Amino acid sequence: MAENGPFGIDPEEFERALREAGIEFRDLIGKASGYLDRNTVSTLASLFGQFVPQPERTRTPKPEEATTGETGSGVWAIYSVDDASEARVEQVFATELDALRAHRDNTDERRRVRFLPYGVPTSVLDQP
Numbered sequence: 001m002a003e004n005g006p007f008g009i010d011p012e013e014f015e016r017a018l019r020e021a022g023i024e025f026r027d028l029i030g031k032a033s034g035y036l037d038r039n040t041v042s043t044l045a046s047l048f049g050q051f052v053p054q055p056e057r058t059r060t061p062k063p064e065e066a067t068t069g070e071t072g073s074g075v076w077a078i079y080s081v082d083d084a085s086e087a088r089v090e091q092v093f094a095t096e097l098d099a100l101r102a103h104r105d106n107t108d109e110r111r112r113v114r115f116l117p118y119g120v121p122t123s124v125l126d127q128p
Contacts, residue, residue, distance in 0.1 A: 074117035078103050079125050081110045087125030 076099035078091040093099040096115070103113045114125065 074115055074120075076113060077116050077122075077125075078111065078113050079122070080108065080112070081125070081127055085127040087122060087127075089122055089125075 076093040076096050077089050078093075078099060079087045079089045081087050090111070091099075091102060093102065096113075099113045103111070116122070116124075
């Protein structure tokens with residue numbers, strides 16, 4: 001008792017109690033400011049906002065333009081690369097699923113599947 005001070009409270013226990021009370025008070029203020037921000041805009045809500053960290057508001061991402069593969073303006077090609085690193089198209093498919101099904105049992109490492117947009121020469125498949 002003598003080591004806990006005149007009131008018999010352990011200093012570590014006192015710090016823990018204050019820390020927990022602070023966390024609960026911060027949560028209470030956060031809930032109150034969220035309620036006030038949602039319903040009315042007032043100076044009280046802005047005052048709470050200065051002391052309570054606001055949750056990050058997620059922004060809706062800008063819609064990205066569709067790629068050529070997503071719009072379907074091209075073909076899926078199964079091609080193979082020869083010893084001279086030149087590509088030769090073996091089969092062409094309208095959908096990726098059809099191309100992958102045809103390529104499913106492939107054991108040749110030089111045979112590959114790739115999307116080719118319309119107007120792109122097959123020389124892009126050649127390896128440098």
